Amino acid sequence: MQRPDLTVLAIPAFVGAMGAEFWWQRKYPAAPGEDRAGDYELNDTIASLAMGVGSLIAPFVTGPIIHRLYPGRTRAGNVLVGLGVAAGVATTVGDVLRRRADHGGRLPEAGTLPSDQTPATTVRSRVDALGLMTSGSAVAAVGSSAVAAASIWAVQTSATKLAERSPLSMRSGTAAYLIAIAGWDFIYYWNHRLSHESRWLWAVHVVHHSSERYNLSTALRQPVADGVTMAVPYGLLALLGIPPRYIEDARAINLIYQFWIHTEAVKSIGWLEKLLNTPSHHRAHHGSQRQYLDINHGSILILWDKLFGTFEPEVERVRYGLTRNIETYNLGTIATHEWRAIASDIASSPTWSDRFGFLLRGPGWAYERRDELAPPTHEPVSAPVAG
Template structure:
């Protein structure tokens, strides 16, 4: 079995972090004034996320592999998805009928005055039985989660490089030209997938892990998600349809990730004229900034030209403020990896329609957070 180039690069990663730390010691600043400085708990959290990202694919394959084989597990998951969806739809109808009845003349056996006091005290003026609302929300979350599980697993199983290469009439063979084509092709697809990471909440739930640190140093590059198998990326295996062998595609992935490591630093301010072509520490600091002008900018990996072509480029002017727009204030790797998934499905459970339930997954994070804030803010 060929060893992953990113694994082989681990000693270099460690050495580079040690060099960056040594540079910081030689160029001290007042404590808390340089976001690039290492903080023990933050660094340990990033390293833990990095190690977890190496193990996660094997755990995912063991747990979700049976779903991809179209056997009993897949049929069970599909049955749960369909049954939960149908049940939620039926409960929506019941809740609507009860809401109409309550709003007009009440329903025999229900004390609507007490019910209204209960719902209004929670900031909800909709006269619907709270238990029914909670049951509907729980079943809806199961419906959406099981559907996501089935769709993501099926998508991954059907879009492997080996399967696409077997269908292609082309085989470009080996050599430097093909290897370069693979890297450039991966870089182009990566731009769009990375952009979707920021524009689709389902993708953001996975990707925001990487943005969760309020520090910005080489250890931040290793703060990687554990749930990327649960997303719907544009498949990099599309390159295989062009005749690029899967081995070249995997090497392109590794080169892409290795390149991105060094741009997570404040020690390098500029690399001169190459800033116009390559993604650099300056460009990527913008990407990690929560400043309003920096949000959802500079999605490129090796090349910055994609951002310039598609209107998402922003130069570094003001000092970036790192982290999330609302920071989570934890160094617990499990919470870092899972908190946005939990919040997303809580929002799904709180929604009253299928449009809102799927919007909480498929619309922008900004839309979801705005809707969430409006829901939790008591009416004046």
């Protein structure tokens, strides 16, 4: 008989806790005219709960797909690699032809009229056509490479796979269970940190930060594309002799702990603030102000952040959400808006370094580089006013 998932068993407690938080908000309402970010808002809550349900269902869909796209073992995986290679070649050829046409035609600045317009227009149309071709093939090349890599990584680093390779016998008992919980927490810190420092992982994690509210329902706004990334594998714990069932329980305990820290009802828990991740620490993590970006990545323990230099206390009142909010409750947009932005950036990139940079480098770098690559705008010059 399959062991129950502790997170699923905890669902009634989640619902009860949200009810208690809602009751507390009614008992202690916001001041007149104040829009308190911790209060429940119907559309936001529905979106968060729907994403939570989706995150439970998604692994049953994405898991088998990822395994079927394993290169070298499945026909679909081999087709995926073939598509990536063909798209890469097409993109590279298009890049070369576009640069030759661009340099040979001495193209004018956008928005200007050359004295000899016909040749320049001919070269421009040729370059634009090549750009359209390479934009689609570039997205196909980078996307298929990412999916193929994610498939290989997921299969080779699973807890079951690494348990087979462990030189140690599987341990049982309280000590092994505690090692599993602490080990998961340590690996989680690095994966959570990477989720803010690599746009590929951020495209998955951004779902959780997309709400401008902060209450217990926000904890359930979880991503649905965890399987389409590469992260530090929790299966490494199996190499230490930790049984996969302990690792799975550690995952659940980690998630359950994170639920209660998504609230404004708890201001402080005293001296335990020094050791544990708390509502105060995690509120700061969800802040969109500059001083709150990319800090407090721990799950159960805040010690990792203090040890590795990413801790920041909650001082200024937190403004929740993204630096560029999406302003929608549409589930499709919540789940895919960053993926679509990555595809758009790759499509408009002129080099392979930029294309893979838009996938692998940080979100901050991506936004700055996008602005650098944007064509210059030419403001119309006003005619002088006679006076």
